[in-house]
Amino acid sequence: MEETIVIKGGNRLEGEIHLQGSKNSSLPVLAATVLVDGVSVIHNCPDLTDVTAAVKILEHLGCKVTREGDTLTVDSRFVTGNSIPDSLMREMRSSIVFLGSVLGRTGQARLSSPGGCEIGLRPIDLHISSLKAMGVVIDESRGYVSCTKDKVRRDTVISLSFPSVGATENIILAGALGRGRTVILNAAREPEIRDLADFLNSCGCRVELTNQGTVIIDAVEKAHGTRHRIIPDRIVALTYLSAVAVSGGDVLITNTDTDDYRTVLPFFQRAGCEIADSKKQIRIKMNRRPRALDDIRTMPYPGFPTDAQAALMAVACFAKGTSVIVENIFEGRFKHVGELVRMGAKIKLEGRVALIDGVETLYGTRVECPDLRAGAALVVAGLAARGVTTVCSLKHIDRGYENIEACLKRVGADIERVQNAESKMQN
Ligand code: EPZ
DSSP, X not given: OOEEEEEEOOOOEEEEEEOOBOHHHHHHHHHHGGGBSSEEEEESOOOOHHHHHHHHHHHHTTOEEEEETTEEEXXXXXXXXXXXXXXXXXXXXXXXXXXXXXXXXXXXXXXXXXXXXXXXXXXXXXXXXXXXXTTEEEEEETTEEEEEEOSSOOOEEEEOXXXXXXXXHHHHHHHSBSXXXXXXXXXXXXHHHHHHHHHHHHTTOEEEEXXXXXXXXXXXXXXXXXXXXXXXXXXXXXXXXXHHHHHOEEEEEESOOGGGTGGGXXXXXXXXXXXXXXXXXXXXXXXXXXXXXXXXXXXXXXXXXXXXHHXXXXXXXXXXXXXXXXXXXXXXXXXXXXXXXXXXXXXXXXTTEEEEEOOSOOBOOEEEOOSHHHHHHHHHHHXXXXXXXXXXXXXXXXXXXXXXXXXXXXXXXXXXXXESOOOOTTO
16 A cells, blocks of 8 residues: 655744654665674664665675664674675665675675666766775676675775765775775765764774875774764755745754754755754754755765755745756756646756746645655655645655654644545645
8 A cells, every 4th residue: 555645735843853863874884784793783773764675685694683773783793695686786776885895794795786776877887996996806797796805905096086975985895804005085075984984993994084085994804893873864954954944933953963064054044044053953943935045056075965955946946036956966866856846846957957936835736756855855845835745655755764754743744644645635
């Protein structure tokens, strides 16, 4: 039976949201537990379908995983496998991050090639070329990537042509155990990379991040068990800030770390939001129609995060004036535009550029989530739309948002998750 989220728009949002842990940190950290000859206790790990998919892969590899609330305990003393079948890889595209850790622990890895996804082709050429530079023998054929780590490690310097998050993570994971030094130039600087390094260093590994986007990994013999707390989810925080920006209100977000998205806050302030940023908490007040968002250009960290582009576009749809959004990271990341236009938004696309002429009102209707962040943007738009919005294909949203409807309901949204919604479109 299909679940849908049904929103009756127009409520102001008031109250407190306790932010979930980061999906994009949980996944590489869970992959990194494969390197650990011991038990890893991971706190603040969100309950998401992507995390469930990662746990299935860990169990397939021989790890024992238990969950108690937001704490996952991973016993990876007996890693028996080094291959991940298509069925498990297809559940979550970013499973490619297991390549480095399976290889690092067992010396071999055989993964089904991750396909593209809704937002783009998602090639892994930087992952492959980097691992080859580290001396890994790789065969890519018949939809599988098979890797063997050579015995004698030599020191390696890898200069990434693009600061790929996943490639940076895979290089770190593949170089953490064994012998030799791996240096990554032009590495990704996202907070999730820092969190992965913190986890590995707490296991006795040696991963150093410099301010110039260089990562230095000195391989160690063994990684021991540890306790680690996943950083808060910066993209979910920006999604909830967008919800207040369109609905109006006064919301406090706790369990956050505004250092991870401080460069984005000026966009909310220029739109007319009042922001009180005290690092671990952030309070947003909004009592007017948003002003237009001047030129958002998505960039690698610390630039504007591509994952927040859809939510801020939802804000732009209601704004007074014309907003410009340029999506520089993924070629398929405007899938929310079609659905927003169906709600009455005025958006023109020219390649990677979106021109949004803000309107006073969007109108509720039935909308389909095309992908994770687009789905969240449709929820944001539904909160301020006139009438009822029914959001379908929730499997995308559930990959990255823990109880999005419960969080928003708690601050006053008229929102519920229903089974097989009878359309409430009469008004
Ligand atoms: C991570 O994806 C995140 N996913 C994405 O979040 C996020 O949008 C992205 O980083 C950018 O910040 C996870 O952490 C699980 P990339 P990743 O490698 O690692 C090109 C979400 O919504 N590229 O930095 O796949 C690629 O095509 C998700 O939570 C190559 O060309 O991102 C893209 O244009 C979506 N070759 C750009 O780099 C490669 O080998 C950024 O990709 C690798 C990447």
